[in-house]
Amino acid sequence: MNKETEKLLFNPIRLKAISFLISVEKCNFKTLIDITDSTKGNLSIQLKKLNEAGLIDIKKYFHNSYPRTDYSITKKGKKSFEEFFKELKLLK
Amino acid sequence: MNKEEQLRIINNAINQTKQNLKPLGYNLVFWSIVVISMSLFHYFFPQIVQFSYYSAAIYWISIPLLGMIYTTNYNIKNGIKVGYETQLDRVIKIIWGVFGFAWIFIVAISLIYKVSPVQDVLFLLSIVLIMTGLIIKFNNVTIGGIGLLIFTAYSYYNPVMNLLLVNVVGLSLGMLVPGLSLYFQKNNE
Numbered sequence: 001m002n003k004e005t006e007k008l009l010f011n012p013i014r015l016k017a018i019s020f021l022i023s024v025e026k027c028n029f030k031t032l033i034d035i036t037d038s039t040k041g042n043l044s045i046q047l048k049k050l051n052e053a054g055l056i057d058i059k060k061y062f063h064n065s066y067p068r069t070d071y072s073i074t075k076k077g078k079k080s081f082e083e084f085f086k087e088l089k090l091l092k
Numbered sequence: 093m094n095k096e097e098q099l100r101i102i103n104n105a106i107n108q109t110k111q112n113l114k115p116l117g118y119n120l121v122f123w124s125i126v127v128i129s130m131s132l133f134h135y136f137f138p139q140i141v142q143f144s145y146y147s148a149a150i151y152w153i154s155i156p157l158l159g160m161i162y163t164t165n166y167n168i169k170n171g172i173k174v175g176y177e178t179q180l181d182r183v184i185k186i187i188w189g190v191f192g193f194a195w196i197f198i199v200a201i202s203l204i205y206k207v208s209p210v211q212d213v214l215f216l217l218s219i220v221l222i223m224t225g226l227i228i229k230f231n232n233v234t235i236g237g238i239g240l241l242i243f244t245a246y247s248y249y250n251p252v253m254n255l256l257l258v259n260v261v262g263l264s265l266g267m268l269v270p271g272l273s274l275y276f277q278k279n280n281e
Contacts, residue, residue, distance in 0.1 A: 012093060012101055019105035024176045031175030035108055063172065085102065091095050 005080045008053055013038045013046045021056060021073040022081050029069050047071065055080055111180055113228060113274055115170045119163055119188070120233075120271025124263045126159050131259040149203055160192060183227060191220045210255040214244040214262050221266060232270040240266025 009015050016036040021027065033043055050056045055077035059070045073081070093101075134141045134151070142148045167185070171177055194216055202209035218241035225234030240262050247258045 009098075010093060012097075015098060015101050016105045019102040020108060020176075023106045023109045024178050025182045027176030028172070034175075035105060063168070068172070088095055088098055088102075 005053065005055070006084065008049065008055070009081070009084050011046060013043060014050055017043070017047060017071075018050060018055060018073065018077060018081055021071060022078060026059075026070045026072040029071070032071060050077070109176070109178060111178060111228075112174060113230070113277075115167065116184060116224070116228070117271050117273075117275030117277075119167070120267050121275055122163060123159065124268035124271055126155065128260050128263050128268065130155060131256045131263075135254070135256040135260075153199060156195070180228065184224060187220055187223055187227075191216060208255050210259055211244055211247055214240060214247075214258070218244055218266060221270070225270070230270075230274060232273045236266040236270035 009018065013036045017032055020032070020035045029040075029043070032038075032047070033040060036043055036046075038046070047056065047058070051058050054074060057072045057074050059072070061068055061070075130152070134148075141151050171181075195213060198209045198212045198216065202212070218237045221237030221240060222234055223237075225231065225237055243258070243262045243266070247253050247255070247262075
């Protein structure tokens, strides 16, 4: 696993978010706030970083005129997380 | 943040995913009540439903289509309320989506060839119920599906059976009862 991804997952909010996303198909922003115990602004920044690294997908859409955002893990994200988890268990 | 802490964060985040089967139970109960009510109404008031060949077709297509719109809307709203979708939710959604398309196909074919779609739909429904029960590991739904499959097979060999009553009995035992037990089960998360 590259150092950049390792550094990215060292942040607890990003790690919580990606750990939850690996166990679900997709989830919304409100759920991720609850899961990560984070503020809207901070979470938004951390998710943007994960998205820029290609680890998660962000899908924005409207439902009944309300804006919605769904987050899901990408193939690259799954692979990176699995490698990260494997290394973590080996080091333990 | 040390390694133990990282593992603890991962473990806690993954464990926050809960599988809620109540909406599936609601869908099963809703559809069984709709189809049973429609069958009973058709059975007791055939002069209204069957005043022409097309009136019966419109009756059996329009109401289920309205039901499909209602349940799709309910499932979308429920998905937004829960906030996430698990892999299991997606699998169940695909299976029932395929059933919906297959139902439209069977009804269309039966209209063209002027045959009753009841047994074919019940056969397909029993297979989907068995699959759902096995996937969610809920025996009542699996048993309901097996019961419906046996009942449907029996109805093929008894052409004198009234197909509307076949619908009522088959759906009551195969879908309504398992749906209610799924909806009211205490520990479905």
